[in-house]
Amino acid sequence: MQPPRPQYVPHIDGLRAIAVLSVILYHLKASWLPGGFTGVDVFFVISGFVVSASVDRLPPVGGWAGLARFYARRIRRIVPALVVCLLVTAVLSALFIPESWLSETSDKTGRRAFFGLSNWVLASTGNDYFSPRTEFNPYTHTWSLGVEEQFYLLFPLLFLAWLRAGRGRMLSLALFAVATVASLIYAVRLAGQGGQEIQAFYVTTTRFWQLGVGVLLYQAMALAGRFEPDPSARALNWRSPLLLLALCALGYGLWAARPGHSPYPDGLWPVVSTALLLVLLQRHPGGWAGRALASAPMVWVGKLSYSLYLWHWPVFVVFRWTVGLETGVTATAAVLLVLLLAWASWRWVEQPLRHGGRGPNTNLRWVLLGVGVLVLGAGLQSVLAKHGHHVSLSTVSRHPLDWYPYAKGLKREVPDCRVVESSLPVAGGQARLLERGDCAQGKGVDRHVFVAGDSHALAYNELLKRLVVAEGGQVRLYGSGGCALVGLQGWRGPNPGCEAYTANVLADLLATARPGDVVFLPGLRVPRLSDQYTTFDPAQQQAELESDAAVQGRAAEVATAITQLRPLAERGVRIVLEAPKPVLPSPPFRCSDSFNRHNPICAGGLTISRERMEALRAPVLASLQQVADALPGAQVWDPLPTLCPGPVCTPDHEGKPLFFDGDHLSGYGNRVLLPAFQKQLDAP
Template sequence: MHSSTTYSLSHPKYRADIDGLRAIAVLSVVVFHAAPNWMQGGFIGVDIFFVISGFLISTIIFNSLKAQSFSLLEFYARRVKRIFPALFIVLAACYAVGWYVLFADEFAHLGMHTSAGAFFVSNLALWSETGPLDKPASAKPLFHLWSLGIEEQFYIVWPALLVLAWKGRYNLLTLTLVFATASLAWNLQASVKQPATTFFSPQTRFWELLCGGLLAWASLHQHPAVAGLQSKLDRGIHRTLYRSEPMGDGLALANALALVGAALLAFGFLKIEPALGYPGKWAIVPVLGAVLIISAGPQAWFNRVVLSNRWAVWFGLISFPLYLWHSPLLSYAHIMEGGNPRADIRLGAVALSIVLAWLTYRLVERRVRFAKHRLVVPVLCALMGAIGALGWYTSSQNGFAFRLNSKVDLALLSQTIEPSNTRLSDGSCEKFLDFSIGPGAVCLANTSAPEVLFVGDSHAMSLNSAAVLGKVSIQSMLIGNHGCPPLMNHSVMDGKVNKGCNALPEEALKVLARFPTIQTVVLESRGPMYFSGSGYGIEGPNNYSIFALDGSAATQAQMFQQGYSQFVKALLLRQKKVVFVIGSPELGEEPRGCIVTRPVSLLNKTLSSCSQDKSKVDERQAVYRNLVENIQADNPGLQVYDPIDLFCDDAQCYGLRNGKLLYWDDDHISTWASELVLNDMRKQKLLP
């Protein structure tokens, strides 16, 4: 290679149609975030971005290596000038808005994500958060930076690997094929059992960028046999469609490739949904679609007329800042409105993101990207490091609660902070009982000689919370799994993922055999959630479905009853006292809105009454209560406890009583409510 002073990276010829493809990618993501019902598969725009990035970056690297003009330092300097300016502005703006809008725990969380975004590990940070207590993406203004993290990790690894391979005189095509195949295989294997890993992990996403790399190699090194095949296909397509003789210009094949690619993207936008277990095999659809469109070339009709029109190119040019701006604006609107904001607010957020993207592109991106001053890159790196450090410090200081002293009653607000050791394993079972259960399950104990075993989903964990925290003196143990009612010989699917809920009753029976001190078993789960297909209040439809392990057919409600009844029967045969707790009413709203108003909101907000008509609760629980009666009829020894009178009077059900919250969130009861329920059960002689 030449001396470092002569390095000059090769750049591919500008293609307006690729900017148009960027426009399709970014606008699909924006529509998905603003109105997912309009385009349920709009999130696949990120996969299109991955292919484009892989194609352009690999083209630069392959060309530069061949010309002996590639410099890693120059490559990374260009990446800094391309990405850091817009990203720094968005991170700083999000932090500034969060200072005034967010409560302390939310601001601490934003700080952590700001740091992760600045150091390009957002995907890893979000990956570590996935779990039953994770907040929804709409409550995370910087959630979208996961994709930027994957791209930057690719930019760090791939160029360095190609340089080493080039110096070792290895075949770069073989290298690309091997890594792309391994990454795709990993994605396909992990998508069913480890959906979060597949979504956020760079190893399971790199194949998408490497497909762009393979296309780059193919476009630079066309084999004569491939050229001959393309010529035959082009003539065959032309003769199929037209009476005239083929022109031999390749346009028939190019048009076919572009239209098939466009059809694949259209299918993906309309039919692919997260519940299918994305990325997995479904990610092949947008990746293949993008590859076909790019490979068709700028002369294909779709690329020339649709993708290269001036509006598509304009949106393509501002696609990066538009991607950065739109998600925080929509997320802050969601946070300030306490739920999905009105359509006009979401439309306003999208319009503002387009304006900010254009200003960022014109006033910042273009000027910095082509600036020649030698201090530009060091200054940008220093600024990014500073915002990352500020985010980390904000997180370490728990979100600077002093910001809210004059606006929010912090004592009331503290009621909404749930102890972390009530719905996650805390090591107590290992400490007291030398016992642990499988991954994903929760095990909690407050004694080495438990008398009561709680079994169920996260609602059973909330019911047990006062006992595990020592606020009610019950010698207890809990085994549970989030999203798993204890259904014997049945399990639950969450979309395409089998949650393996049948293991929960099986483990419970093993526990009873191991700990004879347990004489009472308490069962609870969020009943209607599993067989109704819907959440409650602020929640929408869910992806839960029950199925029988033996493949027998029945309605969802019938399988709920059968699974519970079989488990109760097994417990009674072991001479245990079995108590079925009818789930407490779901609140259906965010309880924080019952005690404090957000420091800043878009519309005038007042405190919620934190109550609902009892008739709504009765309607929600009607089928569920009927199923419980049937379960008890099947098992006459079963005792049923109904906590409804602690939460409701004849007309209303409440989430706030005597200035105290009965709920942590829209459906899980608080520790104080757990005290009320457990003490009432003791009064009724249902607990020791």
């Protein structure tokens, strides 16, 4: 006789509702529910429990037929709504989201999401779940679907013995127990190692135990015959200690979980509490807790939970990129749009294909169709990502030659001349070597220019390529984000990675630079007023720049720079230090269109007065001049008069952008500065 098996129980949908609402609330405004991201942990436990129950309810089918049935059911449940959401997200991304540092991993994440691999992409980017690039990636939320889909690849192999009954059940339980414990041990191990937080959060090997707890819970209850409600038991109420313990643990986890401490140890609270609630409410569905979770609103939200989870994140991200998500009006509009899209997805995508008679008539055909749809969807997403600028509503995407310093327009402008680009190994990284290939203009100037600095050095890419085409010679470009040589902001705190980078670059310069060569040292040396994702208080930035710590720090860096650069200068290498360029209160690429111009990040405007900019850079300019005065032949090149010739520094010139974001040059800005830079190089 088969032991009793669970039928539909509405309180599970109620738990799903708690999980998805917690995640949505956290993503809407993290301070409202600081640990709400652990709602995903609740989902994992429920998924393990429910998928076990759904397989065990069906008549046993072994071999390939059993696997085909399992994967066909999973495909019908997951794939249709996922593919629709991912393709709509790809279209919205093409329309509204330009290429940038914030979005550089988005397309790859979306492409891998079709195959349940986005969690591994996110784990490899070096940006955790709580970083800006993650918040502006419309596919970030698919990491948890990737974990579940990878779990489903393993599940039938471990659950197969269970379906054979008898000793097979104990074998299956033992297999899941071993895998669950091993996953938990691995999660604990990574939690004890510094710098492993990103890996621990995303990868399936550290998350398997959360789904495994759900499976083991189902198996234990099935073996004990504990699925039928206990008619002799009293209904759970406020005096039920286990219920209070479970609810307090769940509430504590959703409130107190901390970034960088998931899935262990802060994932323990939602996992243990969810498992305990599943047991209690299965046996004692009566009482206030059962009635609350089984209420019509909670069940309705629970039934829509998959669609709500799919749609809430891309909607929120598109709002962040366009009108913003900070005000009550925009937040309300975003939530209403999520509800509408989720209901439409559930009504016309999920339900017809999951429960209706549409689609193939065999499990194998469903599997083949699902795989084909995923491959086709990924292909369409790739096409949209590659050619989206043709349909984009963003002026940045429509005019890439003006906004991005990639110098892609050179081929059309100078078809008979090209830049030969290669990589050179440097200890701790590499440098880019730019040389002129066969050109009709002849050999040109035999001058070697070494450019070393932070992302601002890399942002001179177009200027340097045009310099090579115009004059010949050779440019060696070193660049690492946040690591300027003579950065003059080291007083903010030590950065061992940058110290190692600058040491390696200086060693390479000493080994390769010869008399008559030029070493150009650009960099961000004043505080930013805006980043690609946020803005900063100008008064606070000015105060920090003038603080005693900053004054002392710059003095120490000046002395260090003179010591490091003197061997080059005494050899006859000309040192050119870049004076600070304008920094803008808002990033132009985020505020360039009618649909994003009123985003809160644009509230500070896009201009800065020349007087205010001069005051901001005065302390740094004085320090740079001290370095130049101490080195024979060294000079300070000031691009500000070219970029800001009037009393107000603007983000554009004659309708074209000078800057991409709050301080990096655009492609057009590179072209505007090139004559001034050439003049500086030719100066005696």
